[in-house]
Amino acid sequence: MHVHFVFVTRYRRDVFTREILGDPHHIFSTTCADFEAELVELDGEEDHVHSLVNYPPKMAVSALLNSLKGVSSRLIRKTNYLSICKKLWRGSSLSSPCYFAGSCGGAPIEIIRQYIEQQQTPH
Template identity: 55%
Template sequence: MFVTKYRRKAFTNEMLTRCEEIMREVCADFEADLKQFNGEEDHVHLLVHYPPKAQLSKLVNSLKGVSARLLRKECDAHVHRYLWGGHFWSGSYFAGSCGGEPLTVVKQYIENHKRPVG
């Protein structure tokens, strides 16, 4: 899970769709698979299957860095109303591991988030 800086409600539905596209591309660069993605106005959830050779910290750094740069570039007027000072994401993140049956529960949790309208 990644949250926007200061939990500002910066995301629109269109931005979440674009964020998912960006994060899928970044995952592919790491030979990882973005299995599930969803979010709300102030955060996103990802379910990622990544190979053991990929370092989680580098994957997260790329996911956050690339998405922040491209979303700011493509949606600058909107983003600037909510986030300033060059920051997009909070410096922290949550990552947990799962497998087997709990995976279904995690997918359901991510699917059930209410995306912003518009």
């Protein structure tokens, strides 16, 4: 099954750069593998990240989602990127508690991939 996740930064702050968006791709791929899932696509803009994940139907989407958000937030903040340090307080989480998760059962996967690829990736 495929699901489209959207993660939003805390306070919708513009903290992601092209360099920083490379980290979630690696982190999401590794975390998905731990859950027997597969990261199909990932891209984002300065204040949010879209991802398309293929996951086994036996898995609770919320468990995968919480792990992706938690692990990526913790590891990205650990690197102390200047853009993140300037815009988020020291103890503040990178991601907002809000998210979107939508099942992609009826839509062609290529259309969703194309939508994610067309995000206005920051410089």
